[in-house]
Amino acid sequence: MKNAIKQVAITGGTHGNELTGVYLIKHWSSCPEEVQRDSFATELHLTNPSANQQVRRYIDQDLNRQFNIQDLNNPELDGCEQQRAKALNTLLGPKEDPRVDFVIDLHTTTANMGMSLVFNTSDPFVVGMAFYIKQKMPHATLFFHPSDRLEDNFLTSVGRFNGFLIEAGPVAQGLLNYQVYSETRTAVMHALDYLEKVNAGGTLDLPRQMSGYQFIEKIRLPEDSTGEITAMVHPNLQDKDYHPINPGDPLFITLAGETIPYQGDTTVYGAFINEAAYYDQHIGLSFMREVDITLNDVN
Amino acid sequence: MKNAIKQVAITGGTHGNELTGVYLIKHWSSCPEEVQRDSFATELHLTNPSANQQVRRYIDQDLNRQFNIQDLNNPELDGCEQQRAKALNTLLGPKEDPRVDFVIDLHTTTANMGMSLVFNTSDPFVVGMAFYIKQKMPHATLFFHPSDRLEDNFLTSVGRFNGFLIEAGPVAQGLLNYQVYSETRTAVMHALDYLEKVNAGGTLDLPRQMSGYQFIEKIRLPEDSTGEITAMVHPNLQDKDYHPINPGDPLFITLAGETIPYQGDTTVYGAFINEAAYYDQHIGLSFMREVDITLNDVN
Known part of the structure; x- marks a missing residue:
């Protein structure tokens, strides 16, 4: 076999x-x-x-x-x-x-x-x-x-x-x-x-x-001109992995408390939202798309 | 002044x-x-x-x-x-x-x-x-x-x-x-x-x-004879900082899934329950007592 x-x-x-x-x-x-x-x-x-x-x-x-x-x-x-x-x-x-x-x-x-x-x-x-x-x-x-x-x-x-x-x-x-x-x-x-x-x-x-989710891209945290992080994951998004992120939804919030919205024009889904391991690369989350996964055959 | x-x-x-x-x-x-x-x-x-x-x-x-x-x-x-x-x-x-x-x-x-x-x-x-x-x-x-x-x-x-x-x-x-x-x-x-x-x-x-809480002592995670951790914080206790822990309540759970109860004879309160920073010392939580704190005077 x-x-x-x-x-x-x-x-x-x-x-x-x-x-x-x-x-x-x-x-x-x-x-x-x-x-x-x-x-x-x-x-x-x-x-x-x-x-x-x-x-x-x-x-x-x-x-x-x-x-x-x-x-x-x-x-x-x-x-x-x-x-x-x-x-x-x-x-x-x-x-x-x-x-x-x-x-x-x-x-x-x-x-x-x-x-x-x-x-x-x-x-x-x-x-x-x-x-x-x-x-x-x-x-x-x-x-x-x-x-x-x-x-x-x-x-x-x-x-x-x-x-x-x-x-x-x-x-x-x-x-x-x-x-x-x-x-x-x-x-x-x-x-x-x-x-x-x-x-x-x-x-x-x-x-x-x-149904599942397919990786699209990693999204970086906002930075200033010196490469310092200036914002973090928005509290509305925290812990909301695999929930939809629609155009205009809050994505980040600056250190001073100002909201930065998602500026794309299609709905995406978040994953690895606020994953500590990705902070060294200043990555705030991954965007995913919802997909139907097909099982063609086993054996 | x-x-x-x-x-x-x-x-x-x-x-x-x-x-x-x-x-x-x-x-x-x-x-x-x-x-x-x-x-x-x-x-x-x-x-x-x-x-x-x-x-x-x-x-x-x-x-x-x-x-x-x-x-x-x-x-x-x-x-x-x-x-x-x-x-x-x-x-x-x-x-x-x-x-x-x-x-x-x-x-x-x-x-x-x-x-x-x-x-x-x-x-x-x-x-x-x-x-x-x-x-x-x-x-x-x-x-x-x-x-x-x-x-x-x-x-x-x-x-x-x-x-x-x-x-x-x-x-x-x-x-x-x-x-x-x-x-x-x-x-x-x-x-x-x-x-x-x-x-x-x-x-x-x-x-x-x-009312507040006063530190009593740090409680170590169970270990085997080689000093390896053999249990972790019990799920009933996870995230229950400042809740009472009564005699007989679950404290730890072994890697195999066996519950280890609190064997003291007085009610205590947990803090720093499953604090990552204390894993190097194999500390699972702190025991606290509830105390009334008195404000004697200001100025």
């Missing part, structure tokens, strides 16, 4: 201050039966221990942007996370012919994005996993960001399928929130159950289409 | 990843009239620019634990924040005979502590400021932690009065939340108005007593 899954990697701590994945990996290392299934092997990895030890997102570079094929094969990239990406590529990949079939990478966000299922491919095998989890967890959001697997720079792209990123929030960096921890644990259970069921060749009774 | 205030310092970024104070100081540096009052001078300081640049709480030590008189006078303490504390003591103090009358230090917390007014003295002049602000912002909480000014290790203790710490939350580290920013700005306005009114010698019509 072309889709038979033999080896699954669950990865946590790719961003060293996102502790949910770190502690789930520690938990499953003590209780491996929870992630064991009959038809495939599950391996657990803490992917950025140096950054985790310092409770920082990264030491030199964002590890989850280092996995495109050119960068992995560029010997001149030798920062901490660039080296780590190559080591992970050797461990899980190599990307051109991966040992691991599927990577499930665990992330958190300071934004109010709930249980977001991020998948970077329209491959029905992966879309099927997203649909399956959303059937079980109807409050989950499908975050669709299709890309070419070899060009993709996420860790999840080193598996044979361009895998799966679980992004749960809101939770501050550097701490554990049981609700976020528990939701992430549940989503991974469903993901593994899905793989087990697909391996067994049974019928999954998934819908042909589900 | 013995209490005449001539020089007030507002300080921000003492913890480098608490951006609210940093951006309020930047805002007021552009709009100094907002913090000007007729009867005293206001100065603005970013107190830990190195940590702020790296968006970390601190580089070597927690700056807001470096101000007791022995440490300030100990030449062997030469870490980044230890040196910085001495420089701030020279700038604002010296502690033994301070140039600055009053320090208002701006902090944030990842805990759901709302607008917390932290004051480390029962001096009626300082208690009066807390009462005045709470009159104007009734949702604010009085967080009372009396200590000897020379022994106190907070930055606020280098002023002539053992000053005032504004602790607002919840907000993740490394970002701005307009509600927290705006509440902090409002509280500082009231603090300055209070100083102006006291300087004018008028009657303030403050209550003789208000």
Whole structure:
């Protein structure tokens, strides 16, 4: 069977201050039966221990942007996370012919994005996993960001399928929130159950289409001429991830309290609204569009 | 008049990843009239620019634990924040005979502590400021932690009065939340108005007593024999700062999902529940007791 899954990697701590994945990996290392299934092997990895030890997102570079094929094969990239990406590529990949079939990478966000299922491919095998989890967890959001697997720079792209990123929030960096921890644990259970069921060749009774959101662009916070931030996310927008932003709606508010509206002419949807990890690049939120995602076939 | 205030310092970024104070100081540096009052001078300081640049709480030590008189006078303490504390003591103090009358230090917390007014003295002049602000912002909480000014290790203790710490939350580290920013700005306005009114010698019509919370002790997260965290704050307790914790109430929950109850025999109240900054010490929350705080006299 072309889709038979033999080896699954669950990865946590790719961003060293996102502790949910770190502690789930520690938990499953003590209780491996929870992630064991009959038809495939599950391996657990803490992917950025140096950054985790310092409770920082990264030491030199964002590890989850280092996995495109050119960068992995560029010997001149030798920062901490660039080296780590190559080591992970050797461990899980190599990307051109991966040992691991599927990577499930665990992330958190300071934004109010709930249980977001991020998948970077329209491959029905992966879309099927997203649909399956959303059937079980109807409050989950499908975050669709299709890309070419070899060009993709996420860790999840080193598996044979361009895998799966679980992004749960809101939770501050550097701490554990049981609700976020528990939701992430549940989503991974469903993901593994899905793989087990697909391996067994049974019928999954998934819908042909589900609604989700597709990334458009990142929106920068307003700055002055010296590059200093002069405004922040407007309170009307705070915690309103996946809600519509209509032309004229408040987007930012200056340090002095003046509202800056959205000046586009089409409705968009916000995500990663006020994500702390993007402050270093002065990014206030992402614009998304609502999309119907089609499941073409499984097996 | 013995209490005449001539020089007030507002300080921000003492913890480098608490951006609210940093951006309020930047805002007021552009709009100094907002913090000007007729009867005293206001100065603005970013107190830990190195940590702020790296968006970390601190580089070597927690700056807001470096101000007791022995440490300030100990030449062997030469870490980044230890040196910085001495420089701030020279700038604002010296502690033994301070140039600055009053320090208002701006902090944030990842805990759901709302607008917390932290004051480390029962001096009626300082208690009066807390009462005045709470009159104007009734949702604010009085967080009372009396200590000897020379022994106190907070930055606020280098002023002539053992000053005032504004602790607002919840907000993740490394970002701005307009509600927290705006509440902090409002509280500082009231603090300055209070100083102006006291300087004018008028009657303030403050209550003789208000209810607040006094710190008892910090409570560590459960650990295994290797010192690893094995549990987190129980979801029933998350965001319930200043709510009662009764004997037998859930306190923590293990990575596997087992509840650990509070085993004390008296009712306590939580604060700094799941504060990210205390994870490095594996501290899950603080226990507080409810107290009646008495205002003996102003002027």
